[in-house]
Amino acid sequence: MVQKILLTIWMAVIIVAAFLYTEAAVGFPGQTSRILFFHVPQSWVATLSFLVSMAASVVYLAKRKLKADHVAQSAAELGFLFCILATVTGSIFAKATWGSFWNWDPRETSIVILLTIYGAYFALRSAISDPDRCRVLAAVYSILAFVTVPFLVFVVPRITASLHPENTMNPANPGMDPRTLTVFLGSLFAYTALYLWMLRLRIRILNLESLKVRDLFRGRGGGNPKTENEQPRMKGGRAQ
Amino acid sequence: MFTLRVSDIGKHYGETLLFRNISFELHKGDVLAITGWNGAGKSTLLRILAGLVRPSAGAVEMFFNGKPVEKESRRRFIGMVAPAFSLYDELTGLENMEFFATVRGLSDGGDHCLDTLHRVGLSDHAGKTCRDYSSGMKQRLKLAQALLHEPPLLLLDEPGSNLDSRGITIVEEIIAEQRTLGVTVIASNEKREADYADRVFNLSE
Amino acid sequence: MPQTKSVKRTTRTESSTYLNEAIAIWFRDMRSEFRTRYALNAILMFAVTTLIAVSFAIGSFRIDESERPFLYAVLLWIILTFSALSGLSRSFVKEEEAGTIDVLKLSARPQAVFLGKLLFNLSLLGALGVVIVPTFILLMAYQINFPVFFTTMIITGCLGLGAGTTIIAAMIARASGRGALFSVLSLPLLLPLMITCIKGCERAAIGYDSAGWPEVKIAVAYVIIMITMSLFLFSLVWEE
Numbered sequence: 001m002v003q004k005i006l007l008t009i010w011m012a013v014i015i016v017a018a019f020l021y022t023e024a025a026v027g028f029p030g031q032t033s034r035i036l037f038f039h040v041p042q043s044w045v046a047t048l049s050f051l052v053s054m055a056a057s058v059v060y061l062a063k064r065k066l067k068a069d070h071v072a073q074s075a076a077e078l079g080f081l082f083c084i085l086a087t088v089t090g091s092i093f094a095k096a097t098w099g100s101f102w103n104w105d106p107r108e109t110s111i112v113i114l115l116t117i118y119g120a121y122f123a124l125r126s127a128i129s130d131p132d133r134c135r136v137l138a139a140v141y142s143i144l145a146f147v148t149v150p151f152l153v154f155v156v157p158r159i160t161a162s163l164h165p166e167n168t169m170n171p172a173n174p175g176m177d178p179r180t181l182t183v184f185l186g187s188l189f190a191y192t193a194l195y196l197w198m199l200r201l202r203i204r205i206l207n208l209e210s211l212k213v214r215d216l217f218r219g220r221g222g223g224n225p226k227t228e229n230e231q232p233r234m235k236g237g238r239a240q
Numbered sequence: 241m242f243t244l245r246v247s248d249i250g251k252h253y254g255e256t257l258l259f260r261n262i263s264f265e266l267h268k269g270d271v272l273a274i275t276g277w278n279g280a281g282k283s284t285l286l287r288i289l290a291g292l293v294r295p296s297a298g299a300v301e302m303f304f305n306g307k308p309v310e311k312e313s314r315r316r317f318i319g320m321v322a323p324a325f326s327l328y329d330e331l332t333g334l335e336n337m338e339f340f341a342t343v344r345g346l347s348d349g350g351d352h353c354l355d356t357l358h359r360v361g362l363s364d365h366a367g368k369t370c371r372d373y374s375s376g377m378k379q380r381l382k383l384a385q386a387l388l389h390e391p392p393l394l395l396l397d398e399p400g401s402n403l404d405s406r407g408i409t410i411v412e413e414i415i416a417e418q419r420t421l422g423v424t425v426i427a428s429n430e431k432r433e434a435d436y437a438d439r440v441f442n443l444s445e
Numbered sequence: 446m447p448q449t450k451s452v453k454r455t456t457r458t459e460s461s462t463y464l465n466e467a468i469a470i471w472f473r474d475m476r477s478e479f480r481t482r483y484a485l486n487a488i489l490m491f492a493v494t495t496l497i498a499v500s501f502a503i504g505s506f507r508i509d510e511s512e513r514p515f516l517y518a519v520l521l522w523i524i525l526t527f528s529a530l531s532g533l534s535r536s537f538v539k540e541e542e543a544g545t546i547d548v549l550k551l552s553a554r555p556q557a558v559f560l561g562k563l564l565f566n567l568s569l570l571g572a573l574g575v576v577i578v579p580t581f582i583l584l585m586a587y588q589i590n591f592p593v594f595f596t597t598m599i600i601t602g603c604l605g606l607g608a609g610t611t612i613i614a615a616m617i618a619r620a621s622g623r624g625a626l627f628s629v630l631s632l633p634l635l636l637p638l639m640i641t642c643i644k645g646c647e648r649a650a651i652g653y654d655s656a657g658w659p660e661v662k663i664a665v666a667y668v669i670i671m672i673t674m675s676l677f678l679f680s681l682v683w684e685e
Contacts, residue, residue: 061681116633123629127620131254132294133685137616140678144612144634147674148667151637155663213255292550293685312554320551326544330477342469343553385548 007197011190017183032096035089037184041191043086043111049079049195050114054146057139066210067203069135072142073125074202078195080118087111110152117145242268242304242317242392242422244289249298251284258284259443260297268392271415271424273434276443282427283322285443286395289425290320304392315344319386321379322397327370333357333381334366337388344389353388360384360410375402383414392422399426400433412436463557470553470561474536475568483539484569488532492577495524500584514650517587518643522602524581526639527628528573529606533566534627537618546618555680563611563672570603590652594661598649601664602642608671609634615682638667 018037024030056072059065090108095101102108124141128134243265250260258281266272274282287293289300291314302309302317309317327336337353346352357366360380370378379402386394399411415436418424426433434440478484499520508516540546549558578599581587589595610631617623617630645660 113633113636116636120630120633123626124616124620127617127622127626129621132296136681140612140616140682141630143678144671144674147670148634148637151641151663151667155637155641213252290551291684292547315551315554318551320547322547324544325547327548328473328477328545329543330480331473339469339473340548340552343466343549343557345466382548385552 003197007190007193010186011194014183014187014190018187022179022183023177029097032093035093035096037187039086039089039093040184041188042082042089043107044188045191045195046079046083046086046111046114048192049075049082049199050117050146050149052199053079054142057142060135060139061143067207069139070203070206070210071199072139074199074206076118076121076142077202078198080115080122082191082195083111083115083118087115113152121145241306243302244393244423244425245301245303246289247299247301249285249288249295249300251281251288251293251296262298262441264439264441266423266425268422269419270439271419271426271437273437273440274425274427274443275429275434275440278429280443282429282443283324283397286320286322286397286425286427289393290318290395291315302393316389317391318393318395319389319391320395320397321382321386321399322395323401325382327378327381327385329371330369332367332369333362333373333377333384336370336381337366337384340385340388346389356384356388357381359387359414361406376404376407379403380407380410383411387414390421394418394422394424395427396424397427398430398433399428400430463554463560466553466557467560467564470549470558471564471568474561474565477539478565478569484532484535485572487535488528488569488573489576491531492524492528492573493580495527496577496581496584499524503585513588515643515647517581517585518646518650520585521578521581521587521646522639522643524577525573525603526606526632526635528577529570529603529610530628530631532569533607533610534614534617534623536562536565537614538623541618550683555683556676558683559611559615559675559679562614563607563675566607566611566614567604570607574599574603587650589650591649594658595646595649597658597661598642598645598664601661601668602638602645604668605638605642605664605671606635608668608675609638612675612679612682615679634671638664641667 014037018034022034024033053072053075056068056075060068060072087108090111091101094103094108121138121141125134125138128137245265247263248260249262251258252260262285264272274285276282284293288295291300291311302314304317328339331339334353334357337357338350341353354363354366357363360383362377362380362384365373365377370381373381379399383399386396394414396411396415400408403411415424415426424437426437428434503520537546540549553561582589610627613627613630613634617626620626641660641663645658645664648660
């Protein structure tokens with residue numbers, strides 16, 4: 001409860017500071033640089049979430065613990081959300097700065113490919129009816145997708161840089177005077193905290209939902225099949 | 241000497257519970273029949289024994305000459321027949337057998353394939369494409385495929401389906417012979433097939 | 446009835462290698478394909494009809510000479526990729542639909558199955574490349590100044606298409622909506638490869654001596670990584 005309130009206050013402070021406490025950066029038209037306080041942390045969270053989801057997938061495949069799959073799924077959902085936010089805010093920035101909503105510069109391309117990976121992940125999850133198989137396949141896909149990321153990091157900049165030389169402006173480093181830097185880092189912290197809070201909530205929901213099935217499986221009903229020669233085996237002392 | 245040990249096997253699909261707490265142990269010469277209503281999970285249990293399906297709980301262990309058999313090696317020890325199985329329609333009976341012999345890494349190839357086909361009464365049809373087989377002939381070919389590598393564990397899901405009286409005699413001979421090789425597990429609703437076994441397991445109880 | 450041979454057979458160490466088994470699976474698929482030509486027809490018909498549409502719409506003269514190396518590379522790789530996606534899932538889907546997949550699971554080792562199916566997919570891609578690429582070059586009057594580089598790029602690119610999609614085909618074989626799902630899942634993984642191949646073909650057409658052929662190296666790295674990861678992960682996908 002306290003965390004929720006603190007987080008709300010912190011985020012409110014950041015939003016206000018982004019507009020009132022800092023100066024608009026030089027070299028960017030009008031007030032557009034302010035969006036970077038929001039856009040960069042969002043894409044940071046989207047990428048971080050992808051990593052978390054992949055790591056949880058590896059754990060799930062190794063240990064088959066249901067909770068690991070819940071982490072993977074929750075991280076993917078939130079990552080998708082923040083990825084959409086990052087794409088939209090980036091697009092708004094692009095329109096304001098370069099005049100068009102989409103330019104395929106390296107960062108835009110990477111975030112869109114991340115978006116397609118997330119989308120494919122959810123398409124896969126909804127297409128498999130057997131829950132156990134669904135988890136395994138989603139985990140496998142998450143790992144395969146992650147493996148292609150280095151290619152994006154190396155390939156995309158080499159290719160697109162030569163096609164669109166004017167888009168090499170790196171929005172990750174707005175001219176950082178001390179105020180801007182403070183608010184930027186504060187925003188990064190706020191977004192990460194927000195993400196972790198949402199992640200924990202979502203994982204808890206999934207964990208609770210799965211308890212239903214676990215209780216069904218360990219509860220009454222089902223049988224203890226007897227054979228002609230063997231005594232019935234009791235589980236946990238429960239009588240038939 | 242082959243041993244099959246099943247400990248506390250359970251299976252559920254999502255929120256549907258199929259069965260749980262299934263345990264038994266079988267040694268060479270044993271024949272076990274699994275019976276139960278439709279949907280009780282007979283076929284699923286057999287698939288779990290074969291390694292085609294992961295159990296939700298419990299473990300399936302196999303031992304050969306005292307040493308445990310790892311999951312990766314189990315294909316050599318298991319032969320299975322099931323209604324849901326199919327063989328390759330566009331190949332002939334013999335081509336199917338030769339394919340499975342190669343894929344299983346059996347080096348004796350040709351002759352043994354023909355012998356096994358003869359054993360199930362398909363010698364005369366070995367050169368015909370499976371598309372032209374009757375359902376009884378297809379069932380016999382499935383039996384042949386399961387016997388090809390002489391597995392210590394034979395899993396038969398409704399082995400008599402689609403077979404005429406001669407086919408059924410062949411199944412009986414196979415089960416009798418399997419007693420000298422290892423273990424047989426039969427899943428069936430038919431009393432006649434359940435009667436082949438020494439022990440009966442009813443999943444619906 | 447002949448004497449049953451002894452149990453010795455099953456315990457004798459088998460001298461068969463993954464490769465032998467994989468080749469057996471490959472040849473069986475080829476034999477089956479030769480008798481039905483289902484997948485090959487699907488792939489070639491898709492490619493030919495798309496090529497005809499493109500050629501008709503664009504013709505050989507409507508695009509400016511300076512733009513052609515790049516645009517033609519793009520069109521060629523779009524045709525190759527989408528044709529591949531229309532047919533490469535066939536080998537697994539067919540096994541699943543015909544009901545032959547269970548016996549294969551019982552008889553063959555997972556890695557051998559993967560290699561066998563990969564070889565089959567590569568054969569289909571080989572046929573696709575041999576038919577479509579020369580036809581495209583002729584129809585569109587595609588000027589290639591560096592044919593050796595171009596051919597190498599096409600070959601490694603096709604290897605990549607196979608390497609990136611074979612495990613996905615196994616994943617979707619039982620899913621609902623598997624045709625669309627196959628494309629949705631494969632494209633994010635194939636994007637880095639496509640971008641590289643387009644760039645490589647463009648450079649080959651221009652005659653720019655891409656020193657050391659970096660695009661080919663990237664594509665080869667992609668092939669190696671995807672095949673390695675697939676070999677690791679395939680048994681998880683193959684077994685339920």
